[in-house]
Amino acid sequence: MRGFLRKGPKHVERFDHFLLRAVSRQPQGDYDDFFRRLSAAATKGKLWFGVAGVLAAVPGKPRRAALHGLLALGVASAVTNVVFKTLLPRARPLPEHLPVFRFVNPQPQSSSMPSGHSASAAAFAVGAGIVSPALGAALAPVAAGVAYSRVHTGAHWPSDVVFGSALGAGAALLTRKWWPARPPEPKPRRTPAEVPAVNDGEGLSIAVNALGGSYTPETGDLLKEIFPKAHIHEIGEGEDVAAEIQAAATRAGTVALGVWGGDGTVGTAAAAAVEHSLPLLVLPGGTLNHFARDLGIGSIDDALEALSKGLGASVDLGGVRVQRGLPDKPETLELAMLNTASVGVYPNLVRRRERLQPALGKPLAGLVASLRTFAVNSPTTLTVDGLKHKLWILYLGRGRYYPSDHAPIRRPVLDDGVFDLRMITADEPFARARLLWAVVTGTVAASKVTHLSEATSVTVESIGQPLVLAVDGEPYPGVRQAEFRIRAHALKVYSPLPVAE
Numbered sequence: 001m002r003g004f005l006r007k008g009p010k011h012v013e014r015f016d017h018f019l020l021r022a023v024s025r026q027p028q029g030d031y032d033d034f035f036r037r038l039s040a041a042a043t044k045g046k047l048w049f050g051v052a053g054v055l056a057a058v059p060g061k062p063r064r065a066a067l068h069g070l071l072a073l074g075v076a077s078a079v080t081n082v083v084f085k086t087l088l089p090r091a092r093p094l095p096e097h098l099p100v101f102r103f104v105n106p107q108p109q110s111s112s113m114p115s116g117h118s119a120s121a122a123a124f125a126v127g128a129g130i131v132s133p134a135l136g137a138a139l140a141p142v143a144a145g146v147a148y149s150r151v152h153t154g155a156h157w158p159s160d161v162v163f164g165s166a167l168g169a170g171a172a173l174l175t176r177k178w179w180p181a182r183p184p185e186p187k188p189r190r191t192p193a194e195v196p197a198v199n200d201g202e203g204l205s206i207a208v209n210a211l212g213g214s215y216t217p218e219t220g221d222l223l224k225e226i227f228p229k230a231h232i233h234e235i236g237e238g239e240d241v242a243a244e245i246q247a248a249a250t251r252a253g254t255v256a257l258g259v260w261g262g263d264g265t266v267g268t269a270a271a272a273a274v275e276h277s278l279p280l281l282v283l284p285g286g287t288l289n290h291f292a293r294d295l296g297i298g299s300i301d302d303a304l305e306a307l308s309k310g311l312g313a314s315v316d317l318g319g320v321r322v323q324r325g326l327p328d329k330p331e332t333l334e335l336a337m338l339n340t341a342s343v344g345v346y347p348n349l350v351r352r353r354e355r356l357q358p359a360l361g362k363p364l365a366g367l368v369a370s371l372r373t374f375a376v377n378s379p380t381t382l383t384v385d386g387l388k389h390k391l392w393i394l395y396l397g398r399g400r401y402y403p404s405d406h407a408p409i410r411r412p413v414l415d416d417g418v419f420d421l422r423m424i425t426a427d428e429p430f431a432r433a434r435l436l437w438a439v440v441t442g443t444v445a446a447s448k449v450t451h452l453s454e455a456t457s458v459t460v461e462s463i464g465q466p467l468v469l470a471v472d473g474e475p476y477p478g479v480r481q482a483e484f485r486i487r488a489h490a491l492k493v494y495s496p497l498p499v500a501e
Contacts, residue, residue: 201227
């Protein structure tokens with residue numbers, strides 16, 4: 001059997017000698033030096049590590065393609081060199097098989113079957129192409145050139161190259177499940193709703209939270225200039241934000257409620273708008289303006305356009321019933337949820353990411369923040385819909401967010417009727433190591449510690465110590481139970497984005 005493998009089956013041997021004779025008959029030329037240099041550059045993956053370094057400098061698909069290509073290369077190299085070169089010993093071509101100017105000495109001493117260079121080349125090109133087909137197409141000729149160079153320089157028989165290339169492509173396809181196909185992200189759209197067109201702010205009552213967000217002393221003057229006929233009330237220190245927003249909503253002659261502040265303030269205004277059947281005008285006055293951004297309102301000009309033209313949309317609203325406090329002194333809160341709620345280390349992760357982002361950029365900041373957060377924090381024990389979990393993150397999005405990982409940022413549709421439930425758990429063996437590996441490789445969405453689902457209602461209960469629940473960025477300590485539900489199409493908002501057809 002060993003001798004058979006050294007020579008190979010007769011039809012394979014005939015195939016190899018036929019092609020090698022064709023290569024040997026080619027006249028000497030500059031391409032001999034080219035293939036010699038290309039073969040040497042790909043030794044030990046140097047060529048592919050260099051390409052990956054260039055791609056990694058470009059955020060987004062190029063960086064992910066580089067990572068996937070290197071992981072596929074690692075799998076292919078291990079399988080080729082550790083497994084198949086041991087199982088399939090085979091002698092390499094001899095100097096007499098090629099002209100002296102073409103045959104490169106010294107040749108490697110390992111088994112000729114299969115070609116490790118070819119396996120690595122195919123693995124990297126196919127692996128990168130799974131993430132970015134355009135990059136894969138660009139790399140394919142280079143990979144083919146590396147594979148052919150091994151025959152051209154006498155390092156391998158043609159069948160070694162074919163088998164090695166197949167192993168490399170197979171390794172890349174094997175790792176494909178680490179990057180499951182992302183669901184297509186829909187274009188931003190809104191469901192139309194009738195809202196009154198308002199000119200010069202007549203009939204508009206605006207509540208301005210002067211204690212947070214991007215408020216400055218000039219904010220009030222700016223709003224008065226843009227909405228000269230609106231009623232504008234600045235909520236100052238010592239005033240009850242919810243009560244002042246209620247007063248603005250119930251003011252005589254009000255046909256629309258406006259709000260300037262962070263997402264917590266906007267959520268309070270949304271609840272008041274629903275209660276009093278008023279459309280809500282969201283002004284981007286917060287630090288991050290998540291809800292305003294999802295509505296397509298990136299500036300006051302966007303808000304003014306939607307208000308003056310009567311461009312409205314109907315969106316879902318989340319409702320949260322919170323039970324907290326001591327058992328003998330319980331407290332019940334009814335909260336409106338515009339964007340997200342979370343339990344665990346998610347708020348810490350977001351804060352770290354936002355602090356690092358100006359210096360590192362969003363992708364690298366997210367990676368560093370995730371590694372720091374998951375390496376030092378401990379999981380929380382609780383029940384979700386009656387099932388006990390140990391988890392680092394419970395994330396609940398009001399609507400489907402994208403991408404499908406631990407750091408979603410976009411929500412193109414605001415009335416899909418679901419909660420986007422994401423849990424990163426510590427229930428599995430070696431959970432922390434699994435999680436850190438997934439963060440490094442960008443495969444959190446496919447990791448066994450990540451659980452993605454959708455629901456129309458969710459109940460979370462503490463076990464032992466009460467929880468800290470964050471709703472739209474506002475922390476609520478001492479929580480023993482939180483019930484989430486969807487209020488479909490409950491809120492009318494002004495939005496300049498296109499409506500659904």
